[in-house]
Amino acid sequence: MTPTSTVHDAAAEGAAAALPLRTNKSFRAYWVGEAVTLAGSSVHGVALPVIAVLELDASPGQVSLLAAAATVPAVVLALPAGAAGDRYPKKKIMIGTDLAAAVMVSVVPVCWAVGVLSVPVLYAVALLLGALTVLHQAASIAILPEIVDRAHMHPANARIAGAFSLADTAGSYGGTLVVGVLGAGRALWLDSLSYLFSAWFTSRIRPSAVHRVAAARPSRMGAAIREGVRYVMRDPIQRPLVLSLAGLAFADGIVTTYFAYTLLTRLDSGSTGLGLVMGVTAAGGLVGAVVATRLVDRFGPAHVLLTGFLAYAVCGVPLLVARPGPVWLGVIAAAGALRTAAAVAAGTTQRSLRQQLCPPELQSRAQQTSVWLVTGLRPAAALTAGAVAAAASVHAALIAGTLLYLVPAALLWVSPVRRLTTMPTAAPTPVKDSAHGS
Numbered sequence: 001m002t003p004t005s006t007v008h009d010a011a012a013e014g015a016a017a018a019l020p021l022r023t024n025k026s027f028r029a030y031w032v033g034e035a036v037t038l039a040g041s042s043v044h045g046v047a048l049p050v051i052a053v054l055e056l057d058a059s060p061g062q063v064s065l066l067a068a069a070a071t072v073p074a075v076v077l078a079l080p081a082g083a084a085g086d087r088y089p090k091k092k093i094m095i096g097t098d099l100a101a102a103v104m105v106s107v108v109p110v111c112w113a114v115g116v117l118s119v120p121v122l123y124a125v126a127l128l129l130g131a132l133t134v135l136h137q138a139a140s141i142a143i144l145p146e147i148v149d150r151a152h153m154h155p156a157n158a159r160i161a162g163a164f165s166l167a168d169t170a171g172s173y174g175g176t177l178v179v180g181v182l183g184a185g186r187a188l189w190l191d192s193l194s195y196l197f198s199a200w201f202t203s204r205i206r207p208s209a210v211h212r213v214a215a216a217r218p219s220r221m222g223a224a225i226r227e228g229v230r231y232v233m234r235d236p237i238q239r240p241l242v243l244s245l246a247g248l249a250f251a252d253g254i255v256t257t258y259f260a261y262t263l264l265t266r267l268d269s270g271s272t273g274l275g276l277v278m279g280v281t282a283a284g285g286l287v288g289a290v291v292a293t294r295l296v297d298r299f300g301p302a303h304v305l306l307t308g309f310l311a312y313a314v315c316g317v318p319l320l321v322a323r324p325g326p327v328w329l330g331v332i333a334a335a336g337a338l339r340t341a342a343a344v345a346a347g348t349t350q351r352s353l354r355q356q357l358c359p360p361e362l363q364s365r366a367q368q369t370s371v372w373l374v375t376g377l378r379p380a381a382a383l384t385a386g387a388v389a390a391a392a393s394v395h396a397a398l399i400a401g402t403l404l405y406l407v408p409a410a411l412l413w414v415s416p417v418r419r420l421t422t423m424p425t426a427a428p429t430p431v432k433d434s435a436h437g438s
Contacts, residue, residue: 021156026147026205033201034140035163037098040194044105044129045070047187051108052122062119069123073130074375081138082368083224086361090139090146094202097136102195104128109188137371142364145355146207154352154423155293161344162289165282228365237357238366240415241350244408246373248312251408253381254401255316258394263332266395268324277329281336288344300421301349306412308346313405315339320398356424 021027052058052066085093104125111117148156232238263269263277295304315335322328358366381401388397412418 021148021152021159024148024152026207027156029201029204030140030143030147031160031163033198033205034160036194036201037136037198038164040191040198041129041133043187043191043194047191048108048122048126051112051117052119055112056117056119056122058119066119066122066126069126070130071375071378073127073134074371075379077131077134078138078368078372078375079225079229079365080221081135082142082228082365082371083221084135085138085142085364085368086228087224089207090143090364091202091205091207093139094136094143095199097132097139098195098199098202101129101132101136102192102199104132105188105192105195109186134371138364138368141351141367143205143207145360145363147205150356153356154296154348157348157352157355158289158292161292161348162286165285165289165344224365228362229369231358231362232366232369235357236416237420238354240411240417241354242370242373244309244411245350245370246377247408247411248309248405249374250377250381250384251401251404252312253378254385254388254404255319255398257382257385258389258397259319262319262394262398263329266324267322267328267332269329273326273329277333277336280333281340284337284340285344287337288341289348291341292345292348295345296349296423301353301423302412302418302420304349305346305417306409308342308349309405309409309412311339311342313402313409315342316398316402316405320395320402352423353420 048066049063052063058066107125108117108122111121144156144160145153232242260274263274267273269277292304299307315338318328318331318335322332354366354370355363385397385401388400
């Protein structure tokens with residue numbers, strides 16, 4: 001390929017990225033592929049515990065370890081995955097992890113068919129699927145600026161959030177239905193197929209060379225990780241956004257630890273009431289995705305972020321004062337839907353801000369720094385909830401978590417984020433760092 005043709009190809013790719021979302025084929029392929037993967041992964045989220053309990057007679061301790069195996073990789077691999085996402089082509093990482101996940105999911109029905117399936121096999125599958133998910137998401141989130149123009153970043157994130165809300169809800173209920181109709185083992189073949197579909201859709205993505213900057217490769221993984229963390233913690237906008245997300249995750253982890261428990265015990269909701277509350281709450285995410293861009297255009301990103309974070313605290317109050325009965329369950333469900341809508345609107349806004357402000361060569365590492373903090377604090381939140389409940393009561397733990405919801409909003413209020421009246425338009429400046437040899 002000649003230099004002239006390379007320039008022309010890059011210019012064509014850049015023009016494709018600047019297209020409106022409705023005519024951007026790369027974004028459409030990305031959008032569908034990621035939603036299909038999320039819906040499919042909900043199937044193994046249901047199927048693996050069902051197989052463990054009903055087919056392999058797993059003990060409660062083994063079920064707990066199975067759940068932990070799926071979540072541990074997010075804490076251990078988040079930062080290295082970010083370095084890998086900035087070091088290697090993101091599209092290839094996405095396709096490779098999809099194909100590997102398709103193989104891993106199929107291991108369970110194959111082992112079942114030949115009679116060698118065991119709980120340790122499920123541990124291994126859950127652990128490896130968790131690791132592949134971390135690697136995939138590190139690349140998939142950071143590739144968006146390479147396929148969507150900066151002017152369309154927030155609408156793109158809003159559409160992604162809407163699709164993911166639908167896919168997550170449909171996948172959870174659909175996964176339960178598929179497992180019930182086909183059986184857990186057969187249902188996993190559909191999950192494997194979903195990963196293959198995702199890989200095919202990802203192959204249709206054409207990242208723009210204009211927006212893609214190949215980061216210099218430090219000699220050590222640790223140096224690359226430190227560079228990403230240092231950038232986030234030194235940037236006046238990225239730092240409060242990431243720390244507020246971490247604080248929100250910690251507070252939310254305390255509340256969600258006893259959310260279902262409170263509905264089932266103190267409020268006598270029953271499994272049907274719990275399911276209805278969870279379903280209505282999840283539906284709020286679609287509403288938030290639909291209105292997110294309009295709210296930012298009208299009120300500015302700062303107001304959307306602050307209102308979204310404050311809504312978490314306000315919408316947590318009904319759970320604290322509710323009494324048994326359908327009316328209170330309806331109030332809790334409505335508050336949950338409003339909280340989810342606010343969370344999605346604020347979440348798409350903060351992600352778009354960070355993607356637009358972050359230099360291309362640090363996109364994945366900056367994102368994964370946030371993921372690492374958020375996922376790392378969730379186990380601590382669960383332990384904190386348990387400690388407060390043991391020392392006082394479950395209700396005291398819920399009060400503590402609800403009050404802590406105010407901390408992230410306060411952090412944003414005293415930061416430069418409060419002064420953001422519009423989404424940024426200037427291109428980010430490439431980072432100059434000693435790790436790059438500059």
